[in-house]
Amino acid sequence: MHDIKWIRDNPDAFDAGMTARKVDITAQRLIDIDADRRRLMTDHQEMLARRKSISGEIGKLRQSGGNSDDLMAEMGSLKDRIKEAEDGQAGLNEQLDLLLSSLPNVIDAEVPIGESEDDNVEVRKWGTPGSFDFEPVEHFAIGEKLGMMDFETATKLSGSRFVILRGGLAKLERALGQFMLDLHTNEHGYEETITPMLVRDEAMFGTGQLPKFAEDSFRTTNDMWLIPTSEVTLTNQVAGEIIDEAKLPLRYTALTQCFRSEAGSAGRDTRGMIRQHQFSKVEMVSVVAAEKSNEELDRKTRCAETVLERLELPYRTVVLCSGDIGFAARKTFDIEVWLPGQGKYREISSCSNTGDFQARRMNARYRTPGDKKTSFVHTLNGSGLAVGRCLIAVMENYQQADGSIRVPDVLKPYMGGVEVISPRG
Structure with a gap:
């Protein structure tokens, strides 16, 4: 706003x-x-x-x-x-x-001017894509060969852009989510939060999904909305509040299911799990004083990058150009993980500083002790990470010639000691 x-x-x-x-x-x-x-x-x-x-x-x-x-x-x-x-x-x-x-947010002066994702600017790269002594395949081929990724039954139940995970892959996705939550709460200072997945119009308006992007979300028959991301619920916790500045920053994280209609993505990523109507994601939200938001964006981006580094997944970080940045953001870093099956980097996290754009919509303010005047907080959000896409990245980067998947070292404690996910006999 x-x-x-x-x-x-x-x-x-x-x-x-x-x-x-x-x-x-x-x-x-x-x-x-x-x-x-x-x-x-x-x-x-x-x-x-x-x-x-x-x-x-x-x-x-x-x-x-x-x-x-x-x-x-x-x-x-x-x-x-x-x-x-x-x-x-x-x-x-x-x-x-x-x-x-x-109207969208006014972009930061540091945001490059461009037309599309082709004009985003790489700011750093980590890791080297691994080499294989066989032709690496995409995640859906691995999952179907394992007998643990079922698109056909999901389509029978719910239509296209849904999946059923079973056995080792279901456990691996759960392990990824738990690992991310533990990392963000134990090392990065975020408070784990369980929030509703149904919200009112006001909450969707507060973070910028309404009125412009109503068609991108699912609405229930009683006029509630399924959250497209827990950014909606985490951020709106401070709607209408005046916060003591001494309590800032507030940092929240949540692992939730997310629901998106993908209205504008017809024909894109129709195979596999890249673009689903329902997916799990660990979200990170920060509420900070105005002068701290740029610093917090860098910090949040590093938190997301750390997940990939612990998983030993190569990635690159780009700053989005004016033609690719989101509606509410004034500056965004995208993190793109290497997918050997596709032979390219794909987005796995977006970390954005919205400044006071969302706060004005929510009327979320803070007050410095001893000062009668209030100021709008600055809000930030970031994927830490999209769990389904992270599952894809692990599957493709850790695939083996026999169709099995090695379990990353950092996930083994969450997998009950399982080191390899093998095809069903």
Whole structure:
């Protein structure tokens, strides 16, 4: 959500931000609507004051036996004009709020300008893709050969973009989620949190899924939403709150199922688990003071990278360009893991700083001790990691010629000592 006062004070910066996002709106359009709204507010206040004054004059005239017909006529006219001003204000408020809530965040000055993911800029790379003495295959071929990844039955139950995991692969996915939670809570300072997976409109609006991206999520028949990510519930915990600055930063993590309609991905990643309607993800959310958010973004990104390093999975980190960055983000780092079956890096985590964009939508603020003034918090989110995609990466990077999968050392304690997941006999 944008601050109209900031837009009035920084029209050129706003226009540059929208131009970078290829959004066809100008600061002047918003300023003009705001000016009309403020003019009506002033007129309304003046008419209310005049009505109060007339009421007093009429009372005095009646006490003295004077004629108040003219004043009564003016009072009647004022009543209609006040109602018109109130209706006008309401209409302009709604128009301005709708525009401000439908516009993406202004990107950080460090974000590269570009058209698509091809223009994202690599900032670092870790690990070297392993070599195989056989032709590595994609995860779905491995999983189906193991007899532990079943798309056909899932389709019978739920349609396309669903999967059933069994046996060793089901256990491996559970192990990955538990490992990530333990790492983030024990070493990275996040508080483990179990949150609802059904939310109201207000929560989806607060983190920016509504109104613009309603078609990307699933809505129930009683007007609840299945969360597309636990960013929604973790972040909205502070909605409407004024937090003592001494309690910041707040850091939360959760392992949940996530639900996305994938409305805009027809024809993309139709095979396998890369793009599912339902998937598990470990999310990391931070709520910080304004001046700490850039530092927190770097910290959060390192937390996500550490997961892959412990799993010994090669990855690269890129900063997203203006044409690829998400709606609510002002700066985003994507982490892409190496998938030998595809022979390329694929996204496994996005870590974003939204600044005060979500906080304004949620009215989430903090107060410095001894200061009556409040400021909007800054919120950040990041995948730590997408568990299903991490499962894919482990399967492909640890595959063996006989179709089995070696279990990464760090996961063995979570697998009950199992070291290799082998095909069913």
